[in-house]
Amino acid sequence: METRELRYFVAVAEELHFGRAAQRLGIAQPPLSRAIRQLERRLGAALLDRTSRTVTLTEAGSVLLTEGRAALDAVEAAERRTRRAALPPAGRPGLVLVTKASASRELLAELLDAYAAEPGAAAVEVLLCGPAEQERLLREGRADVALLHRPYDSTAGFHTEELGTEGQVVVLPAGHPLTVRPHVHMADITGLPGLPLPRWPAPDGSYPPGPGPQVRDHAQLLQLVALGRACAVSPESCRDRLHGDLAAVPVLDAPKVTTVIAWPPHSRSRAVADLVRTATRLR
Amino acid sequence: METRELRYFVAVAEELHFGRAAQRLGIAQPPLSRAIRQLERRLGAALLDRTSRTVTLTEAGSVLLTEGRAALDAVEAAERRTRRAALPPAGRPGLVLVTKASASRELLAELLDAYAAEPGAAAVEVLLCGPAEQERLLREGRADVALLHRPYDSTAGFHTEELGTEGQVVVLPAGHPLTVRPHVHMADITGLPGLPLPRWPAPDGSYPPGPGPQVRDHAQLLQLVALGRACAVSPESCRDRLHGDLAAVPVLDAPKVTTVIAWPPHSRSRAVADLVRTATRLR
């Protein structure tokens, strides 16, 4: 199976429409139809049920969609990492680390300092991204190593080492009645009048239905809290970055957040290994 | 990047010889040279240093070798799982489970029975393999789920659930002086005169140097122990399968062995999810 065929199939399977898929791929519709049919012949499997009005995935087709996406990610990662390895060493990032823009700032600073002090340390480029994007960036080869936060992020398919665990706090507008309490429970903060918990986007970018404002990142979220439009449950390390308009109260029964360092399991890079070793020593 | 190009590059990188690689790929040498050169142009990266006598990998080349192998595995897995999903449902294995031929027989039997009793259970094909082969079979899509044994097997890149932990025993020829002891320590059994620990093959099939007989599977190993040519440290559950010529003594300080069930992280199969759920309930 060639990656071209996979790309074509994934496009059709996602659009469920040959015309749109062809447009997205920048080719005409007939060659696309032919390519899919040929793929089906070679696999000996019907991938799509087509009537002249609708296209639907068969069981085999939906298997190929998920497996094919994973395979295309792997090919893309191979290409990207190779390209980077070939850049002139001067100034090239030896290592790209990705983490959520809003988390683990203390830990990250410590880690970067400690690693930079190692003999033979590579230049580390830090990539900051929105929530739940780290996984994709790591899978696609845009990054070599990530700081993830369980249970928010899944560590699916990576090697990981735990770096630390912390409780969570609820972030509230300064002056809110609850801020005088030494601690609260989840039951105290779900359904606070006028302060709903926000909604985060799903991996596909869509928002789940329900009350609560839609947010894309932590800064947005804190802004909304300061405006008295939402409250938020966050790892307690975020307290360092709260300004005067905001207050935080520990939530006793919120799930603990574990920060882990994650990297692709087949990584052979010495720089990644060194960074991970440094990280585990920090604890 | 097309999988054809990747396959070509991996062949050359493994052989470090264009002629042999071309032969292995079933094509002539000139098109292979051209394909590699074109790949290098497109990536903007030198992958191989060639003189007219020797071929060596550049740094970028060795990155592409490991990343490319992973990508090719993913493509192969996609193809294989799709093909299987398209087989006529009658008699088709809904699920392929792989485990070492020698381990977890009790647990496996329990698991299969419990899963078969579930409503909507798929037919499970059990694949038995040599040590350390499960990973490859899972990555290549020949299996959907595996029983692995930490720390012997790496769980690199899979989702896992722990199923149980057990201590280890040393397996000795019946009548050996140590067999009267209620337990021993590792120090008691390393360097036993005439009973060296065996050598297992590395992932590439080669054996590490050193004393001790070379073994490929557990049956071979037990045979050698019975013949008085080796001793073996194994999970204690293997005691059930020891016949009269063999005796087992607990090793107090041997690492505990954890049996885990593992599956590819992007798996969307209901059958895999059901099986895993059944397995975690068994504990």
Place this chain on the structure above:
DNA sequence: GGGCATCGATACCCTCCAGGTATCGATCCG
């Protein structure tokens, strides 16, 4: 119910590139 719009399949043509053969040039060895 008939005309129309939509959408995938088919027919046909053309271009480009993967693959083959022949040969060259460089390097190592005896």
Place this chain on the structure above:
DNA sequence: CGGATCGATACCTGGAGGGTATCGATGCCC
């Protein structure tokens, strides 16, 4: 120095991939 080895180059050919034009089936709407 001559021969063997090995990758690169030159050149040719066939087929696969892509494009345009068009067909045939299906759902929709007046």
